[in-house]
Amino acid sequence: xxxxxxxxxxxxxxxxxxxxxxxxxxxxxxxxxxxxxxxxxxxxxxxxxxxxxxxxxxxxxxxxxxxxxxxxxxxxxxxxxxxxxxxxxxxxxxxxxxxxxxxxxxxxxxxxxxxxxxxxxxxxxxxxxxxxxxxxxxxxxxxxxxxxxxxxxxxxxxxxxxxxxxxxxxxxxxxxxxxxxxxxxxxxxxxxxxxxxxxxxxxxxxxxxxxxxxxxxxxxxxxxxxxxxxxxxxxxxxxxxxxxxxxxxxxxxxxxxxxxxxxxxxxxxxxxxxxxx
Numbered sequence: 001x002x003x004x005x006x007x008x009x010x011x012x013x014x015x016x017x018x019x020x021x022x023x024x025x026x027x028x029x030x031x032x033x034x035x036x037x038x039x040x041x042x043x044x045x046x047x048x049x050x051x052x053x054x055x056x057x058x059x060x061x062x063x064x065x066x067x068x069x070x071x072x073x074x075x076x077x078x079x080x081x082x083x084x085x086x087x088x089x090x091x092x093x094x095x096x097x098x099x100x101x102x103x104x105x106x107x108x109x110x111x112x113x114x115x116x117x118x119x120x121x122x123x124x125x126x127x128x129x130x131x132x133x134x135x136x137x138x139x140x141x142x143x144x145x146x147x148x149x150x151x152x153x154x155x156x157x158x159x160x161x162x163x164x165x166x167x168x169x170x171x172x173x174x175x176x177x178x179x180x181x182x183x184x185x186x187x188x189x190x191x192x193x194x195x196x197x198x199x200x201x202x203x204x205x206x207x208x209x210x211x212x213x214x215x216x217x218x219x220x221x222x223x224x225x226x227x228x229x230x231x232x233x234x235x236x237x238x239x240x241x242x243x244x245x246x247x248x249x250x251x252x253x254x255x256x257x258x259x260x261x262x263x264x265x266x267x268x269x270x271x272x273x274x275x276x277x
Contacts, residue, residue, distance in 0.1 A: 004025060004029060004033070005020070005023055005024045005025065006024065006025045006026065006027065006028060006050070007024050007025075007026070008026070008047060008048030008049050008050050009048065009194075010026070010194070011024050012194035012197060013154070013192070013194055013195065014148070014149060014152075014194070014195075014197050014198075015110070017148040018106065018107050018110060019102075019103035019106055019107060020103065020107070028050060028053050032056040032057055032058070033057055033058075034057075034058050034059065035057070035058065035059050035060075035061070036054055036057040036059070036060050036061070036073075037060075037061045037063060038054075038060065038061070038062050038063070038064075038072070038073065039063050039064070039085055039089070040063070040064055040065070040066075040084075040085040041062065041064060042064060042066040042068055042070055042245040042246065043068070043070030043072065043245060044070070044072040044073075046245075059073075059074050059075070060072070060073030060074050060075075061073055061074070061075045061076075061077070062075070062076045062077070062078070063077050063078075063085060063088060063089070063092075064076075064077075064078050064085060065078070065079050065080060065081075065082040065083070065084060065085050065087070065088060066078070066080070066245055066246070066247070067080035067236070067247075068240060068245050070245065081125075082128075083112060083115060083116050083123045083124060083125050083127070083128035084111050084112045084114075084115035084116065084123075084128070085111065085115070086107070086108045086109075086110070086111025086112045086115065087108075087111075087112055087127070087128055087131055089108060089111075090108050090131050090134075090135070091131075100134070100135070100138035100139070101138070101139065102138065102139025102140070103139075104138070105135040105136070105138035105139045105140040106135075106139065106140045106141070106145065108131075108135055108140070109132055109135040109136065109140035109142070109145060110140075110145055110149070112128055112131065112132050112135075113132070113145065113146075113149070114149070115250075116128060117201075117249070117250065118146075118150075119132075121247070121249045121250065122231075122248060122249060123247065123248075123249075150198065153198075154191075154195065156189050156190040156191040156192075156195060157191055157195035157197075159189035159190070159191065160181065160185060160186070160189045160191040160195055160196065160199070161199055161202065163181060163185045163188075163189060164179045164180075164181055164196075164199050164202070164203075164214065165179070165202060167179045167180055168203065168206075170206070170208070170209070171267055171271065172271050172274065173208070174206065174208035174209065175208060175209065175210045175211065175271075175274055176209065176210070176211050176212070176213070176267060176270050176271060176274070177203045177204070177206045177209040177211075177212045177213075178203065178212065178213040178214070178215065178263065178266075178267060179199075179203055179214055179215070180214070180215040180216070180217070180259060180263065181196065181199075181214070181215070181216045181217065182217045182259070183217050183218075183219060193216070193218075196214065196216055196226075199214055200212060200213075200214045200226045200227075200228050201228065203228070204228040204229070204230065209230070210229060210230055210231070210233045210274060210275075211227065211228070211229040211230075211233050211235055211270050211273075211274070212227065212228045212229070213225055213226065213227050213266055213267070213270060214226045214227075215259060215262060215263055215266070217257070217259055218254075221256075221257040221258070222254055222255065222256055222257055223254070223255050223256075223257050223258075223259055223262035223263075224252065224253075224254050225239075225242070225244070225252055225253050225254070225255060225262065225266055226252045227239060227246070227250070227251050227252055227253075227266075227270070228249060228250055229248070229249045229250075230249065231275075232248075232275050233248075233249075233273065233274060233275060234248045234273060235248070235249065235250070235251045235270070235273070236248050236249075236250075236251040237273065238251065238266075238269045238270055238273050239251035239252055239253045241269060242255065242265070242266065242269060243255070
């Protein structure tokens with residue numbers, strides 16, 4: 001049986017180094033497939049424009065590690081204790097006795113590395129580290145993967161980062177930091193939407209910050225919000241309340257514009273969610 005990896009959005013430039021990235025298509029085949037497997041989709045809405053088309057599929061399997069009630073499909077494997085869906089796929093392949101090639105190991109190591117915030121988030125478990133060690137043994141190269149993900153920013157993406165940092169603001173005595181990017185920023189820097197990857201981590205790196213938010217204006221006027229936090233500050237709950245989802249320390253949502261209204265709603269929610277000591 002032939003498999004076809006698809007994604008509603010293009011593979012972000014930062015991940016195009018991954019083996020097999022060139023095989024990821026943008027359209028479902030004309031003939032409805034017998035089986036569809038949705039991976040790391042926190043709710044059917046996360047599969048984008050494919051959501052309606054999935055109804056044509058005979059069987060849908062949902063594999064995810066998000067701790068929400070948005071599981072969908074005919075079969076569901078949801079494990080909130082997993083550090084990343086990549087960890088779950090490793091366990092599945094191990095159970096199926098599938099040999100780990102360097103290509104598979106590279107992809108799964110990248111999934112775990114990014115979902116644990118470079119092994120810095122609270123979801124970095126002993127199991128995730130043990131699995132990552134096995135993936136390195138199977139051929140994943142930590143220095144090469146790190147270099148591709150975090151030390152290969154394009155000139156246009158670097159200019160975009162500068163614009164975001166130039167607008168860095170804070171509220172609630174610095175406990176919440178935020179910035180915003182507009183469509184004009186993308187035009188002036190010559191960057192694309194997928195080059196916002198990683199900017200949010202710079203906002204959270206401010207010493208006093210317990211939470212950070214990056215607001216990105218979309219072509220249709222909607223606003224995509226990325227949120228990060230430290231410790232017990234739960235941005236996953238904030239995002240869920242606003243129609244999105246994610247994890248305790250990393251989450252996001254998409255809101256209707258204008259930008260100022262979206263900022264006011266999100267910042268108010270973040271301030272209200274700050275742990276009170």
